[in-house]
Amino acid sequence: MEFLTSNQNQRVKDWKKLQTKKQRIRANSYIIEGWHLIDEAIKSGKQFKELMVVDPEDLDGLNLNSETELFQITPEIAAHISDTKTPQGIFAVLPLDSYHEEIPEELSGHWLLLDNVQDPGNLGTIVRTADAAGLNGVVLGGSSVDIYNPKLIRSMQGSHFHISLYSGDLNDWITSFKQQQIPVFGTELNEDAKSYKEVGQPENFALVMGNEGNGMSEDTLEQTDQNLYIPMRGNAESLNVAVAAGIVMFQLIKS
């Protein structure tokens, strides 16, 4: 195990650069940090390219692949390469699973399509909720947030190891769902909207959630088969998008 002590070391510089999408694509790698994510990755059978720890005793009992390069790093390097204020002193570099930009030929089951959801914290919570609800996949549409964005990775809490994530043009995705007779539900309060409790629990569906402030885009809205809304009794003007997504997903899925 190599012991690195300087932020000027080329490896350290390379890890730091993985905070940008450009560099992640160039290196075909992304970085995760903290015990929970490392554990989830191992449980999901992922292999690390590199593993970095402040305290080498932390490696005891970790079930690592022999091809993983191990590094001991200083707390200063941990602080330097971390995306958080309180790094836990353990990091790993994984290969990108590819950017999942192709629409699968056969679509079935339950899908969530996100129309320009912007906040990485909201996105991560939504993906984690979709995982808990047992959805088949989540499509990030029109979003500026990259799937391997460190804040998104952190807030998904490992759910990206379990559920398929795609990025792509929602219009293309919706066309594919319609070709396969899968109903596409929008979530916008308009004249034709039905309560989300009135559509039963369909065997297959695609549910679209809109942007935090602006809702769904006109284009996407026009293509949906049915719009759903959540009846509200109080005075709040809207729900947080992650909460709304959770309420609708858990209603539409049999449990």
Add this chain to the structure above:
Amino acid sequence: MEFLTSNQNQRVKDWKKLQTKKQRIRANSYIIEGWHLIDEAIKSGKQFKELMVVDPEDLDGLNLNSETELFQITPEIAAHISDTKTPQGIFAVLPLDSYHEEIPEELSGHWLLLDNVQDPGNLGTIVRTADAAGLNGVVLGGSSVDIYNPKLIRSMQGSHFHISLYSGDLNDWITSFKQQQIPVFGTELNEDAKSYKEVGQPENFALVMGNEGNGMSEDTLEQTDQNLYIPMRGNAESLNVAVAAGIVMFQLIKS
């Protein structure tokens, strides 16, 4: 209207100090910022003690009480007293509505009890969701977060103007609910837990949600009438507490 130009002005210092609970109690005041909250306060009939704007034209059309003291401030002062990185240049000081520490003598309807929920962002989202679901009140128990904490105020998006917020000891609250034959539901996965879809939509209930990492405290758990859980089909270990609260509240309430 007085024009203030220095962070050293005593008024400015007093506004800045309202970020601490101690000073809020001493001044019997709290501060809000941004257009949405100012609008919500006016719509809810709240009266401002003081209103501060960077651009005096912003006051046009605002329906203000004649007793509100008006101040023009510089962008530097706005940045100084703001709790955000991008202040909108409008602030108001309101009287504390009291700390709502007494349990009402008659309890009925739908209540949410929060057992040590810590993150102001989560708390704010939960209160906003409870408002949208039409709950009667939310009790912050064992929490270190003050009701008038600026981050909490911001994330509630005005819902504290609509819904009653209390802070207090959950054991005392639960005792009061039980004396009035109101069922108290915990949310903890244990042997006796029922799915949240199996208890119908009771006319009255108190629902307890636990801490982000540790769940409900033993004490509180022992006092509940029934524990509820959300069945999960995927691999996520848990839901975000605000999402879970939203899913259960919207199920338990008729819509």
